[in-house]
Amino acid sequence: MGFLSDDDREMLTPSELLPYDTPIPTQIVSSDEFYPYPQTEKQRELQARLLDLADGLAKKQGVSRRRFFQTAAGMAASYVAMNETFGNFFDATHAEAATPAMADERADSLKDQFIMDMHTHFLRDDTRIKNFVAMRAAVGKAGWNKDLAGKEQTIDDLKYDNYVKEIFLDSDSKIVLISSAPSDIEQDWFLTNEQMAQARDKVNARFGARRLFSHAIFTPGQPGWLDKVDAALALKPESMKGYTIGDNTHKDTSRYPWRMDDEKVAYLGYEKFVKAGIKNVCVHKGLFAPPLDRQFPNLRGFVDASDVGQAAKDWPQLNFIIYHGAYRHVGGDPKVALAEFERTGRISWTSDLADIPAQYDVTNVYADVGQLFAMTLVAEPKVTAALMGTMIKKMGADHVCWGTDAVWTGSPQWQIEGLRRLEIPEDMQKQYGFAPLGPATGPVKSAIFGGNNARLYGVEPKKAELEFKNDKLTALKAKYDKAGREPNNLRYGYVAEPIADFSVFG
Secondary structure: OOOOOHHHHHOEEEHHHOOOOOOOOOOOOEOOOOOOOOOOHHHHHHHHHHHHHHHHHHHHHOOOHHHHHOOHHHHHHHHHHHHHHHOOOEOOOHHHHHOHHHHHHHHHHHOOOOOEEEEEOOOOOOOOOOHHHHHHHHHHHHOOOHHHOOOOOOHHHHHHHHHHHHHHHOOOOOEEEEOOOOOOOHHHOOOOHHHHHHHHHHHHHHHOOOOEEEEEEOOOOOOOHHHHHHHHHOOOOOEEEEEOOOOOOOHHHOOOOOOOOOOOOHHHHHHHHHHHOOOEEEEEOOOOOOHHHHHOOOOHHHOOOOOHHHHHHHOOOOEEEEEHHHOOOOOOOHHHHHHHHHHHOOOOOHHHHHHHHHHHOOOOEEEEOHHHHHHHHOOOHHHHHHHHHHHHHHHOHHHEEOOOOEOOOOOOHHHHHHHHHEOOOHHHHHHHOOOOOOOOOOHHHHHHHHHHHHHHOOOOHHHHHHHHOOOHHHHHHHHHHHOOOOOOOOOOOEEEOOOOOHHHHO
16 A cells, blocks of 8 residues: 555565665665656766775775775765765765775764654554565575574564664664654554554653653544544554644545644644643645646645744744655655755745745744655755755754654665765855755754754753663674674665656656
8 A cells, every 4th residue: 555556566576685785775765655756867877986985995994885885984885986076065075985994983982962753654463554564585595684584574574673773773862853754545554543652651661761752643534533633642643643644654645634824724733732831833745746736736745844933933932844855846746856956046946835934934944854854965066055055044053853764665774874974065155155064963963853843842852862871772882883884775665667657658
């Protein structure tokens, strides 16, 4: 089940079957939420450069290419190859890639950085989205990942256990939030509200500290939705989340899209949130490339940022955190976003979102980077720089929040490294009035990685760090690192061949 049909999947390749387990993706990987754009010419160039660089360095270091890609030097090599392909957007050097001790020293110096990733996912045990299980079994059978060979794969193996490993052990994330996506079909929610709360309690009990937060989903317009809000609030979620598109999994049958500024519907939910002491309302926006306008014209009026400002104005008691920064072009040709920016200095609909604080004189609108960061970084890093520059310029660095949408694109560590290393080139800074992002631990990136989410969710970073020093996760991670951490560099979803037929969009 999902947005991708059986015919769509026949045209696609499971991403876990890709032959190259590179530290960063070299083409766009989708879940069932959007159709993946084929690998671009630049991404093929990146892949070739990275494989060539890795083969040479791995041989000199006396390790296999696969093992090299699991190291800090392998991660550095990925961003060296990015610079050689796309231009100098990343702080990475050949010396770091060629010198494991140098790469390890850098990684060790940053591993304690305070990072709150408030946008993560895994799937429920009884999900009908079974394609991920079949893909994982195929990976073992094909021999790509020997650890999977001969083992029966279940959704629990794939999702919860793997989620904990990739989020908490294979990345520098310190606190994360488990999210979900609703459907008009109860069984097709990624996780129910109860399952998110159970996962939160399970992880926190296991580690002995508050490492996992949880959403509760609200679905304005669905029958009995306000009663469901009451039940959700009883679970004590850290924040609420909604999809104005309604059923994002089944866009073709979505029956209950809604607007954030609907006084007769959405506002009834906001009233309940305020009474319950909830301050943060996360809303999925964007991820609706122009071709979808024709395929789903009935949903087009619900997916942009046009309803955010008035809702924020009317509800100053709430913080509205717009997921994916409302970025429109996920699933479409990344060159379209780049051309739009170079022509107009704007990118749909992220620029519209960034304008809202000034237009409506509000301070309670935030942008979560989500798929915005994951998808543009590997396709057109100039777009990433433009998006980050735009949001920071208009909204302030204190209103841009870290989220990765992992584990769909694998462990979030490559995205963490991406932001740590990313810089807006000087020519873009001068032309568009963008401020530099600065060093990995500088004020801008520190705010985005953790400071802003900490403020929104009432976390005191220094107090949390003291608590974490003695929790079970810290001990487990130290043991894992000492044993020689082995991230699998897998991503979960689909990739398109270069000649994929995009008539699916209509």
